[in-house]
Amino acid sequence: MQFLEDELDVKGDLEVKATGTNSLMQKEVRSQRLTMFLQTAQNPAVAPFVKISKLISELAYSLDLDPDEILNDPEEAAIMAQIIGMQNAGQTISEEAQPSGQQPTMGGVQGAPQQPQELGVTGTGGGNIGTGNVPVSGESEFSGTLRDVGAAG
Helix, strand or coil, X not given: CCCCCCCCCCCXXXXXXXXXXXXXXXXXXXXXXXXXXXXXXXXXXXXXXXXXXXXXXXXHXXXXXXXXXHCCCHHHHHHHHHHHHHHHHHHHHHHHHCCCXXXXXXXXCCCCCCCCCCCCCCCCCCCCXXXXXXXXXXXXXXXXXXXXXXXXX
């Protein structure tokens, strides 16, 4: 030891191995793989073979979340599925009520789109901002003109 001046009777062959980063990397890789598998399980051909509730529980656990706190039990999940199904059915009915060829509105008044503003020959929208008369060297407004300091005072 650094501050101990006496000799120790015990000596050993110890190798310190930091495993914190390894376990962190393993957890990250596991959560990424679970996420990819969840995306794969959304395929209608694969979905019947996957226990989605167990997969989501494992994904929550890999993200350091308590699955019991954040996930619904099967009864609550069935109720939520019915609610979401009714909401989706309501949206489908409202979309069918729209005339064909038109998109549903997002709450705004729909009408004919405004015609683009005429840009004019300068491409500035007909405005006259900018150019004007630019002072040149030798004029009093030109900022580079040297003025007689003695005559000013």
